[in-house]
Amino acid sequence: MEKDHIEDFAPEVAWVTKSGDGDLNEPIAIRPTSETIMYPAFRSWIHSHRDLPIKLNQWCNEGHTAHATKEEADVEVLQILEFYAAVYEELLAVPVIKGRKTEKEKFAGGDYTTTVEAFIPAAGRAIQGATSHGLGQNFGKMFRIEFEGADGKKAIPWQNSWGLTTRTLGVMVHGDDKGLVLPPRVAPLQAVIVPITMKDVDEGAQLKTCGEIAAALREAGVRVHGVPLRLELGPKDMAKQQIRVVRRDTNDKEDVPLSILPQKAALLLVQMRAARTPPPGRLTRDSYVAQALTWEDFMAKIGAGNLEFEELVKKRSKEEALAAAGEEAEDDRAAISLAVKTLCIPYEAPPLPDGTPCFISGKPAVCWTLWGRSY
The missing domain is CATH 3.30.930.10 (Bira Bifunctional Protein; Domain 2)
Incomplete structure (x- = not known):
């Protein structure tokens, strides 16, 4: 059993062959x-x-x-x-x-x-x-x-x-052309307050207001001085008892009364999380998922950067044959080497019509398997 265990991990196993100046009688495997x-x-x-x-x-x-x-x-x-x-x-x-x-x-x-x-x-x-x-x-x-x-x-x-x-x-990691975009629920800090100073502005009063805003946000459970929300407070804002709130993910700006800022900030963070979590995030991923019923279709879609549902016959040799063919094959249209592997047999998969043949073995398939190029 341990022999098989080490064999499957062979590329990752380090072997100790020496102790001090002498060679060991038997090498020792350091398991990954x-x-x-x-x-x-x-x-x-x-x-x-x-x-x-x-x-x-x-x-x-x-x-x-x-x-x-x-x-x-x-x-x-x-x-x-x-x-x-x-x-x-x-x-x-x-x-x-x-x-x-x-x-x-x-x-x-x-x-x-x-x-x-x-x-x-x-x-x-x-x-x-x-x-x-x-x-x-x-x-x-x-x-x-x-x-x-x-x-x-x-x-x-x-x-x-x-x-x-x-x-x-x-x-x-999420990001855009401006850099990193952290999900609100794991961002170490969720809001930064930026005082915008101008000539003849009472900076003492402005900083005092910023401190009061920070205290109110913390009391509402918002981690202040981070990245998902930017809060800009200028002299005109102070006069109107409001603050400009800018979302990091969409760059949308909104002037919010100070009296409701804690509630509004908390709401915006929830909306930002919802905009990036499934189902919206899943829609992007799903647009890259395709089905293949022939070898040619499989190669073309994998070469285009998709994840691929492929019919599976429960034989390891067939899986290895397809992986080996993928490693060596090249799509002439895309000129991309297609080194692919099975990712998993999804618990949620499209229906597989009875009698659907595996395009490698020709035998009836028993389930869909997810394939793709992987890190």
Whole structure:
């Protein structure tokens, strides 16, 4: 099992061959993930069904759990996937596609892998946002992790691992020709107050008003001095007891009475979030999603920078054949090398008519699979 595990991670494994000035008798593999580091400890901690479930968080973004039953473990896999989808869509304003990885793309050594996949339209590429793995009993067998069940019989726990990494920051970035646009819910600061001074302006009174505005906004829950909203206060505004509010995402300007500014600022931040979160954000992503029923159509649409729904026959060899063909093929019309891979089998996919053939094998397809060029 561990041999297969390392083999699938071979490009990412570092090997230690020396100690001081001498060579090691056997090289030591440094794993790129934490399972083989942590699970000897699980063997020491888990003895009885009363010790389960065990749930650990590592590195602030990675979780490892063990459960008494497969059903309990499966529920958690999808629960964590929903948490990750909510982080992207509700906090970071990034639409994602939830699905299950194919056998070739699943986590090495696990039973199955679920994923949220994001898409970057400007590059025409997908990026894996986060994964939640059902490891089954594979690592329990490998590390001899056992517990005594309520019936007195020995059993192997069902394990999961899941992770949301710092790549989230790169996936989250929104921008335009002026630079960065931060989603309001995660912007460290949400509003900046800009006093506009002119000749003969009472700067003391102006700064006092700015301070009062900042205090009122903070009391309303708005983080002041940030980027989503710019508040401009000039002498004419002071005379009219108003302030000019400028949205960073649309550059829309509005003069708002000071008496209702906290409520208006809070409303604008909600509107800014809604403008970038699904469904509006999903519409842009979906415009790049296409279906292909022939090899020629698949190649043309992938070459145009789309994500692609393709019919799948559940055979790993077929998946590898299509990926290999994509790596070597070139679309003469677009002159773009089409290195593609499966992203996931989406949980939400268009209907697949009965009898639809796979365009590689010719056999009846069993589901749609999402393909694309990926980081």
